[in-house]
Amino acid sequence: MKISAEMAEMIQRAVAEGRVEKVAPGVSGIAAPKTRGRPRTRPEGETASEARARRAAAKAETLRDRRRFKTTAVPMGAPRIAPADATGTIYPARVLDASAGEPVLKDGSSNAKIGGDVLKGPLRGARIYTLTLEERATCPRSCALWATCYGNAMPHPRRWRHGPALETAIEREIASLCATYPLVLIRLHVLGDFYSFDYLALWTRLLDTHPGLHVFGFTAWAPGTRIGDGIARVRAALGHRFAIRHSGRTGRWGAFTIEAPTARRRVGDAVVCPEQAAAMRGEQGRHCGNCGLCWASDVPIVFVEH
Numbered sequence: 001m002k003i004s005a006e007m008a009e010m011i012q013r014a015v016a017e018g019r020v021e022k023v024a025p026g027v028s029g030i031a032a033p034k035t036r037g038r039p040r041t042r043p044e045g046e047t048a049s050e051a052r053a054r055r056a057a058a059k060a061e062t063l064r065d066r067r068r069f070k071t072t073a074v075p076m077g078a079p080r081i082a083p084a085d086a087t088g089t090i091y092p093a094r095v096l097d098a099s100a101g102e103p104v105l106k107d108g109s110s111n112a113k114i115g116g117d118v119l120k121g122p123l124r125g126a127r128i129y130t131l132t133l134e135e136r137a138t139c140p141r142s143c144a145l146w147a148t149c150y151g152n153a154m155p156h157p158r159r160w161r162h163g164p165a166l167e168t169a170i171e172r173e174i175a176s177l178c179a180t181y182p183l184v185l186i187r188l189h190v191l192g193d194f195y196s197f198d199y200l201a202l203w204t205r206l207l208d209t210h211p212g213l214h215v216f217g218f219t220a221w222a223p224g225t226r227i228g229d230g231i232a233r234v235r236a237a238l239g240h241r242f243a244i245r246h247s248g249r250t251g252r253w254g255a256f257t258i259e260a261p262t263a264r265r266r267v268g269d270a271v272v273c274p275e276q277a278a279a280m281r282g283e284q285g286r287h288c289g290n291c292g293l294c295w296a297s298d299v300p301i302v303f304v305e306h
């Protein structure tokens with residue numbers, strides 16, 4: 001084929017600009033402009049900084065702080081004290097049967113301190129749900145905070161009556177949550193404790209069945225008791241998927257309380273709960289969802305009584 005002078009000039013220009021991949025004898029091969037690195041995915045005309053802002057906005061949309069209330073309490077170290085003979089909550093009207101037709105696992109977004117989503121760390125993206133049982137009625141009598149339990153200052157939360165109906169509801173709801181979300185983190189127990197060995201075994205079974213399930217929380221069952229030792233065994237087997245700490249002690253997987261507010265970030269080898277520490281400095285915004293210390297680390301954690 002005879003090429004025109006105009007076409008020859010065009011080919012020369014393409015060669016000069018590096019746009020020719022290969023020119024076989026008699027064939028002109030003008031290639032698309034070469035791109036370096038990742039293929040361009042930005043819409044035409046969008047600058048790099050606009051693209052960064054667009055990606056950040058999309059990320060924030062999928063993983064945002066969904067808390068309905070964002071003001072957390074400032075711990076004052078002045079707990080309300082229950083009567084000496086109390087064996088359950090001082091708000092008995094807030095104890096409900098699990099068969100009431102209402103989910104027993106609550107979206108953490110309704111709890112300003114906990115939050116509904118894990119926003120950082122290895123569980124980033126997990127949905128957080130909470131379970132609240134009746135304080136004292138489900139706890140070991142040996143609990144050091146029997147009379148000063150922080151449930152004394154919580155008149156509003158519903159406490160689920162423990163027993164077979166609760167366990168059936170938990171199994172059903174966990175199956176549903178784990179079928180919906182790849183990662184689910186349950187806060188055990190906002191109030192209350194592992195009330196029997198069989199109830200602990202239920203959680204062990206659920207963790208076996210649902211690989212995306214994780215739990216965190218605290219127990220007053222001390223090592224050396226049947227339930228306390230059972231908890232330690234499950235934690236040793238499952239690690240951070242079963243991040244249950246022993247209250248009233250320091251050391252690995254420990255947690256304890258102090259009676260007065262503090263400006264310190266550490267007490268001995270324990271870290272002051274970052275949410276409480278922030279609230280005592282007058283700062284808001286810190287919550288479990290953007291902290292994660294309880295389930296991501298075995299460092300002891302110290303709380304101020306409230």
Ligand code: SF4
Nearest residue numbers: 273275288291292294
């Ligand atoms: S240490 Fe972090 S994760 Fe644990 S209770 Fe405090 S804010 Fe929540």
